[in-house]
Structures are given as structure tokens and as C-alpha cells.
Amino acid sequence: MKIICVGRNYAEHAKELGNDLPEAPVLFMKAKNALLQAGRAFYYPDFSKDIHYEAELVVKICKNGKHFTEKFARNYYKEITVGIDFTARDLQQEQKKKGLPWEIAKAFDDSAVVGEFAMLPEGKDIQDVRFSLKKNEDIVQQGYTGDMLRKVDALIAYISTFFSLNTGDLVFTGTPAGVGPVAIGDTLEAFLEQESVLKCQVK
Numbered sequence: 466m467k468i469i470c471v472g473r474n475y476a477e478h479a480k481e482l483g484n485d486l487p488e489a490p491v492l493f494m495k496a497k498n499a500l501l502q503a504g505r506a507f508y509y510p511d512f513s514k515d516i517h518y519e520a521e522l523v524v525k526i527c528k529n530g531k532h533f534t535e536k537f538a539r540n541y542y543k544e545i546t547v548g549i550d551f552t553a554r555d556l557q558q559e560q561k562k563k564g565l566p567w568e569i570a571k572a573f574d575d576s577a578v579v580g581e582f583a584m585l586p587e588g589k590d591i592q593d594v595r596f597s598l599k600k601n602e603d604i605v606q607q608g609y610t611g612d613m614l615r616k617v618d619a620l621i622a623y624i625s626t627f628f629s630l631n632t633g634d635l636v637f638t639g640t641p642a643g644v645g646p647v648a649i650g651d652t653l654e655a656f657l658e659q660e661s662v663l664k665c666q667v668k
């Protein structure tokens with residue numbers, strides 16, 4: 466099982482980090498060690514002083530495939546949820562400055578929190594889904610999948626040209642604007658439409 470993540474897939478978020486809009490999707494991966502199931506606590510790691518939350522729509526791959534086209538992408542997923550792509554922003558900025566890979570900033574243990582999955586109802590457009598993240602008492606991120614620069618089907622097809630997709634793989638589809646830091650003692654709660662799908666305490 467692997468986790469494939471997409472960077473800079475919402476214009477407003479790219480802007481808030483001072484990034485240009487990419488010509489092709491920006492992809493990076495997390496391995497199984499990064500997975501943190503809903504309900505488990507996140508322990509603030511000592512290698513960073515600036516861990517950020519990034520709430521994202523997560524798609525679960527339900528069928529093996531490689532190099533398929535966008536037209537067939539819908540056959541490869543049935544369930545979605547919201548996840549948090551925890552990012553050591555301080556390390557990421559350093560790595561970016563030096564032109565180095567992002568793994569230490571993005572793929573560390575427990576950096577991919579995944580909520581409870583829900584079936585995408587038949588006929589429901591995956592580009593018409595709202596999700597949000599609450600930090601303590603405040604809504605800090607509100608996403609609408611219609612705002613994605615690259616739609617889910619196009620993304621998954623693009624990913625499949627480089628990496629075989631396998632049943633159980635997860636695709637994090639990028640974060641909308643509003644990312645920010647977490648501190649020990651914070652509680653994060655994510656919602657898919659109105660449904661609470663994930664709660665995570667920072668310890």
C-alpha cells in the first residue's frame with residue numbers, strides 16, 4: 466500500500482505559499498509508515514517546529530491498474546474521505562530552497578491521517594464535494610472539489626502513467642487554502658460534506 470499525494474492543486478493554496486501554478490501535477494509519495502488511522506493521536510515530532518495541517522479529499526483505489534486514460538479513471542475508485550497531509554513546513558522550505566526532495570518534510574511517520582471512508586454515491590460528481598477542517602473551535606479550511614486545478618479522474622490517470630495503482634492505495638488530492646500550524650493540545654476534526662469523518666488530537 467502506498468500513498469500518492471498531489472501538491473498545488475488549488476490556486477488559492479498555491480498563492481498562499483507563494484508558489485507558481487504547475488504546468489503538470491506535482492506528485493510526491495508517502496509509504497505505509499506515514500499512515501495514521503482516524504481516532505489515533507498525532508505526536509508532535511521533535512525534528513520540526515512548524516508542523517502544518519493540510520486537509521485534503523482522499524480517494525481509495527479499488528482496482529489494480531496502470532497507464533489508463535482519464536475516461537476509465539472512475540472505475541478505479543469507489544470510496545472517498547478527508548485526510549490530513551501533515552507537513553513539516555520548516556523542513557520543506559529548507560528542502561525547496563536547496564532543490565532537495567521533500568520526504569523528510571512530508572513522508573515521516575504518522576504524517577498521513579485518514580478519516581473513515583464513505584462510498585461516493587452513484588451519480589454523485591466527485592468534483593461537487595465539500596469538505597472542511599476544524600481546529601479546536603474554528604473552521605480553518607473549507608474545500609470544494611470543483612475548485613481543483615486538476616480533476617480527480619485526470620489526476621489518477623496521470624499518476625497511473627508513472628506508478629501502477631493497486632487496490633488499497635490512497636491518493637491525497639491536494640489542499641485548499643487555509644493551511645496553518647498545529648500545536649500540542651490542538652484537536653483537528655475533518656468533515657466530508659456535513660459528516661465528521663476524522664478526529665485527531667495533537668500530543
Ligand code: ZN
Pocket residue numbers: 470471472519521550637639640
Ligand atoms: Zn498536501
